[in-house]
Amino acid sequence: MKLSVMLEQLSTGMLKSMSIFFLTLIFSLPLGLLISFGRMSKNKILRTIMKVYISIMRGTPLMLQLLVVYFGPYYLFGMQIGGTYRFTAIILGFSLNYAAYFAEIYRSGIESMPVGQYEAARVLGYGKMQCFFCIIFPQVVKRILPSITNEVITLVKDTSLSFSLAYAEMFTIAKQIAAAQTTFVPFVVAAIFYYVFNLVVAVAMERIEKKLSYYH
Amino acid sequence: MKLLEMNHIKKEFDGLGVIHDISLSVDEGEILSIIGPSGSGKSTLLRCATMLEQIDGGEILYMGERAAYVDADGTRVYPKGEQAKKIHSYFGLVFQNFNLFPHYSVMKNITDAPIRIQKRGKEEVYREARELLAKMGLSDKENAYPCQLSGGQCQRVAIARALALNPKILFFDEPTSALDPELTGEVLKVIRSLAELNITMVIVTHEMSFARDISDRVIFMDKGVVALEGKPDEVFDADHARIREFLGKIQER
Numbered sequence: 466m467k468l469s470v471m472l473e474q475l476s477t478g479m480l481k482s483m484s485i486f487f488l489t490l491i492f493s494l495p496l497g498l499l500i501s502f503g504r505m506s507k508n509k510i511l512r513t514i515m516k517v518y519i520s521i522m523r524g525t526p527l528m529l530q531l532l533v534v535y536f537g538p539y540y541l542f543g544m545q546i547g548g549t550y551r552f553t554a555i556i557l558g559f560s561l562n563y564a565a566y567f568a569e570i571y572r573s574g575i576e577s578m579p580v581g582q583y584e585a586a587r588v589l590g591y592g593k594m595q596c597f598f599c600i601i602f603p604q605v606v607k608r609i610l611p612s613i614t615n616e617v618i619t620l621v622k623d624t625s626l627s628f629s630l631a632y633a634e635m636f637t638i639a640k641q642i643a644a645a646q647t648t649f650v651p652f653v654v655a656a657i658f659y660y661v662f663n664l665v666v667a668v669a670m671e672r673i674e675k676k677l678s679y680y681h
Numbered sequence: 682m683k684l685l686e687m688n689h690i691k692k693e694f695d696g697l698g699v700i701h702d703i704s705l706s707v708d709e710g711e712i713l714s715i716i717g718p719s720g721s722g723k724s725t726l727l728r729c730a731t732m733l734e735q736i737d738g739g740e741i742l743y744m745g746e747r748a749a750y751v752d753a754d755g756t757r758v759y760p761k762g763e764q765a766k767k768i769h770s771y772f773g774l775v776f777q778n779f780n781l782f783p784h785y786s787v788m789k790n791i792t793d794a795p796i797r798i799q800k801r802g803k804e805e806v807y808r809e810a811r812e813l814l815a816k817m818g819l820s821d822k823e824n825a826y827p828c829q830l831s832g833g834q835c836q837r838v839a840i841a842r843a844l845a846l847n848p849k850i851l852f853f854d855e856p857t858s859a860l861d862p863e864l865t866g867e868v869l870k871v872i873r874s875l876a877e878l879n880i881t882m883v884i885v886t887h888e889m890s891f892a893r894d895i896s897d898r899v900i901f902m903d904k905g906v907v908a909l910e911g912k913p914d915e916v917f918d919a920d921h922a923r924i925r926e927f928l929g930k931i932q933e934r
């Protein structure tokens with residue numbers, strides 16, 4: 466196989482890996498916030514459900530969760546799987562899993578906020594929503610950014626777990642080519658891809674951190 | 682006119698009474714100081730007045746309007762929606778540890794609530810904020826962030842932030858207790874300047890000479906009750922065992 470053909474195949478895999486990455490973030494970051502609200506809710510039932518959810522999501526392998534999300538509908542409801550559902554299952558699985566991690570990060574950030582910030586906002590007349598989104602949340606973001614960065618970097622590498630559903634992202638393709646052509650090159654390309662992707666992510670996160678360093 | 686009336690206020694924490702049947706009122710333009718030993722319930726009383734804590738008995742009236750009360754069968758009734766907004770607009774509170782919003786500049790700390798909450802015009806709010814900052818001696822700090830300011834400067838910003846909402850009555854909870862002694866003076870000076878403008882104030886403080894000097898009336902609280910109340914001289918010179926003991930201890934420090 467010519468190198469250019471190989472690279473072309475790998476690059477379609479890269480795009481797919483990147484779309485898993487971005488879509489997962491787009492869904493799991495807000496979902497995580499909602500879960501953290503449930504986790505801190507005054508309603509004991511909701512709180513317990515969220516606690517159990519987070520515990521399961523963090524306590525079982527992500528690969529297993531992907532398999533459950535993908536094959537579950539078939540075994541449970543006899544639903545037709547495959548086709549576009551493969552990609553949907555991947556995004557769903559990743560988002561549900563990462564949302565659990567993000568929820569705990571949000572919670573730690575929100576609980577670390579001094580009560581005086583809420584009280585000052587309340588006395589100044591801010592409503593609950595205004596208080597949270599104008600006063601509390603921006604400060605929480607700054608506090609949790611380092612932990613978020615860790616998760617995001619892990620996510621870049623975790624996208625390779627999609628091979629368990631035989632979805633043709635970077636890692637799956639690299640493995641296929643390597644097996645068919647008995648060559649080590651695709652793995653080297655894959656390694657470089659993940660490393661550079663993470664480098665870019667790290668630089669971007671550092672930029673955001675710097676932008677927020679105008680106060681402490 | 683009475684701006685604030687608190688009648689037979691009771692407050693408990695976990696079944697433990699902290700405020701036992703306190704009644705007080707504040708007239709328009711009046712300056713009331715509340716003094717008393719640590720743990721006597723001064724902060725709790727201010728927190729009840731500013732609705733950061735809910736009362737367990739009694740009633741609170743602002744401008745003659747019943748703002749919150751506990752009815753005969755012990756249910757707390759607090760205002761909601763528009764009514765709550767209106768009641769909250771009557772008062773402001775300055776905290777011991779400022780509680781400025783660290784991610785907002787000085788200017789934004791002062792202008793955000795008037796613009797976002799009171800929906801007032803930007804230009805007018807900014808103009809008033811600049812006047813307030815000038816009054817506080819902080820004209821050069823409008824673009825600074827709280828972390829770049831000294832404690833005394835932070836507290837002056839917090840006072841400006843409270844004043845920007847044009848409250849009828851301003852509460853202070855030990856506004857200088859978190860400050861180094863050399864910074865206390867600048868904050869007290871600002872509060873004095875507000876007194877000259879006839880702003881109604883209720884001040885919890887450990888600065889005795891300041892309280893004596895600035896107040897129209899002083900309340901001495903002890904163990905959750907008003908032990909003594911009157912004109913500054915009447916209270917500070919009273920032949921009353923608890924206040925003599927309290928003032929004696931303060932002087933020793």
Ligand SMILES: Nc1ncnc2c1ncn2[C@@H]1O[C@H](COP(=O)(O)OP(=O)(O)OP(=O)(O)O)[C@@H](O)[C@H]1O
Nearest residue numbers: 694695699717718719720721722723724725726855
């Ligand atoms: N949230 C709370 N939960 C339980 N107890 C509380 C709470 N807030 C205050 N207390 C108790 O109520 C009593 C009165 O406290 P408060 O803070 O009102 O006193 P204070 O007069 O302001 O004292 P200081 O001069 O030290 O500020 C204290 O015994 C305190 O422990």
Ligand SMILES: [Mg+2]
Nearest residue numbers: 723724725855
């Ligand atoms: Mg206090």
